[in-house]
Amino acid sequence: MDPGKEQAGTAEPGGSAWSARPVGGTEYSWCRAVPGGTGTTLLALRLSPRAGAATAAEAAVRSLQTAHPILRAHLRAASTSSPTLAFPPSSAPQLALAPEPSALDFDSLLERELNRNPWAAAEPGPGPDGAPVLFAALYDLPAPAGGAALFVRIHTAACDRAASAALLRELLAHLGGAGAGDPEAAAVEAGLEDRIPKKDAWKPFWARGVDMVGYSINGLRTSTLPFVETGTARSTQMVRLAFGRDDTARLLDACKENGVKLCSAMAAATLLAARQSKKLDSGQQETYSTATLINCRQFLEPPLDDHNVGFFYSAITNTHKIHGEETLWELAKRCHDSYTSAKNSNKHLTDTADLNFLMCRAIENPQLTTASALRTALVSVFEEPVTYDLSYLQSKAGVDDYACIATVHGIGPSVGVFDSIRDGRLDCACMYPSPLHSRKQMQELFDTVKRILHQGSSAGGDKF
Structure with missing residues (x-):
């Protein structure tokens, strides 16, 4: 998939309804680490061949962003000594996922997607208002296995290991038709320190x-x-x-x-x-x-x-x-x-x-x-x-x-x-x-x- 077609998780900032807070100390250390290659969190799912998989994947990622506003955030001035997390209004346009054909199998795509880093200095700049903390991509997998692969990349300042496991469970629930989870906004309000x-x-x-x-x-x-x-x-x-x-x-x-x-x-x-x-x-x-x-x-x-x-x-x-x-x-x-x-x-x-x-x-x-x-x-x-213990949810x-x-x-x-x-x-x-x-x-x-x-x-x- 062309990097320019990758879907960011939020709209570009600019409206007065946006709010922001300075990053905390630990979040700042991840702002410094991620451009060098450490701290890109990846959720990867291989989807069975079924009708409507793309629509379901898009709705599932949107539901995550609705329940967790930190996943709609932008990192502003991430390369400076005073970066901020900016949060869009709930009315901001949401992401749209269009599946791209791929000649690679799931495991090969996983390792490639793991190393795509939209926050790296060498990547094309995301604009003066910073980059979203979440990017998502969807691929149609080649025959004979077929199906699709959903990849959600999240800046680690916004998602640690326990959170990624919780998000995986939520993704599976959404894909299985369980509906939205309870909203929360802890990371919007304050960081660890x-x-x-x-x-x-x-x-x-x-x-x-x-x-x-x-x-x-x-x-x-x-x-x-x-x-x-x-x-x-x-x-x-x-x-x-x-x-x-x-x-x-x-x-x-x-x-x-x-x-x-x-x-x-x-x-x-x-x-x-x-x-x-x-x-x-x-x-x-x-x-x-x-x-x-x-x-x-x-x-x-x-x-x-x-x-x-x-x-x-x-x-x-x-x-x-x-x-x-x-x-x-x-x-x-x-x-x-x-x-x-x-x-x-x-x-x-x-x-x-x-x-x-x-x-x-x-x-x-x-x-x-x-x-x-x-x-x-x-x-x-x-x-x-x-x-x-996800075999039922996974199925x-x-x-x-x-x-x-x-x-x-x-x-x-x-x-x-x-x-x-x-x-x-x-x-x-x-x-x-x-x-x-x-x-x-x-x-x-x-x-x-x-x-x-x-x-x-x-x-x-x-x-x-």
């Missing part, structure tokens, strides 16, 4: 300075995966890590027995696999960094739920020394204890501004990172997986497959793990920057991760 209770966000000045130094030093002494090609144009690619229903149940049971969450087991297995990939001498130690992403909605004032679309996540970063003799559950317990200790100390709330500041400094000065690669951690994981909506993922090839980890449990089966989309890392390299890494998790969740199988 303005909703954190003051008692939870406060930190003494000297403590803030000590933490900033600590984060900076830890970042300089951590190891990474080997880079394949540096100094080249990048894109985000994906490998899948999938478990059957029985293997998923065993892994979740093993996590429970060992007192850790799935995210800690996934982080530990990735750290062990990364060290194994380097063929180091026995006992040779390396330090790796992990980022655990936490949904903060329940900690805000007033509390929000996942139906409140916006960006309400924070991160806790930890470093771990790995010598290669650890067992999976020993290391998973270390990962679990380190991030839960930080969380219990409210660092997911007090350190938000610090991490946003360091993220922006790294974007401005890539030479501060190893090989100017902008890698801030080996792996990022989400504290809680998304659980989808009713005529959706054969779906994905909720985001780009990581600007600033970010070597691999971002988007884990979900789909009807009892663990399915992880593992996103990485290419050609900084190669598909072969990442496939081998996650083959090892899968083996480690399989062995660790088997009786007595905790050594590798």
Whole structure:
């Protein structure tokens, strides 16, 4: 499809009925990150062949924008130090989706659409009033499978991982004829920082300075995966890590027995696999960094739920020394204890501004990172997986497959793990920057991760 035919989610601003607010600190960091390639959230749906699919898709996306005004917003002055989110009146013209024929299959289209970035500086300018936060595209898929593919791209400042999962459920409900959901406008009113209770966000000045130094030093002494090609144009690619229903149940049971969450087991297995990939001498130690992403909605004032679309996540970063003799559950317990200790100390709330500041400094000065690669951690994981029990909704909506993922090839980890449990089966989309890392390299890494998790969740199988 020609980029000029892509449908933006709002009308061009200009009327007096528009309202606006400054972006918050976390939203600002995404305004800085997205042009470089990190932070484009993609909802992708493969639609079964059926009459009226295009009309239903257009109506479904419109319904999302009606229920969540943040999805109709424009980002104004996004490349400056004072960007704003502008919101159109409800009477503004809505998007129109015309299906375009495609010679590519769904998986190929998904990876291509994932890397189309209308907010990048290299793209044709969207006009002086900024760009919409939402773009949608619809394709007719080639025979013999046929059907259609719906892609909804959202600027991550307006949509985090929990929100994208909620939007997917709403899309399926709309496509299945369930009608509109309840309207909400939390992100229109205020961003994350303005909703954190003051008692939870406060930190003494000297403590803030000590933490900033600590984060900076830890970042300089951590190891990474080997880079394949540096100094080249990048894109985000994906490998899948999938478990059957029985293997998923065993892994979740093993996590429970060992007192850790799935995210800690996934982080530990990735750290062990990364060290194994380097063929180091026995006992040779390396330090790796992990980022655990936490949904903060329940900690805000007033509390929000996942139906409140916006960006309400924070991160806790930890470093771990790995010598290669650890067992999976020993290391998973270390990962679990380190991030839960930080969380219990409210660092997911007090350190938000610090991490946003360091993220922006790294974007401005890539030479501060190893090989100017902008890698801030080996792996990022989400504290809680998304659980989808959508088979009935999916069947009713005529959706054969779906994905909720985001780009990581600007600033970010070597691999971002988007884990979900789909009807009892663990399915992880593992996103990485290419050609900084190669598909072969990442496939081998996650083959090892899968083996480690399989062995660790088997009786007595905790050594590798």
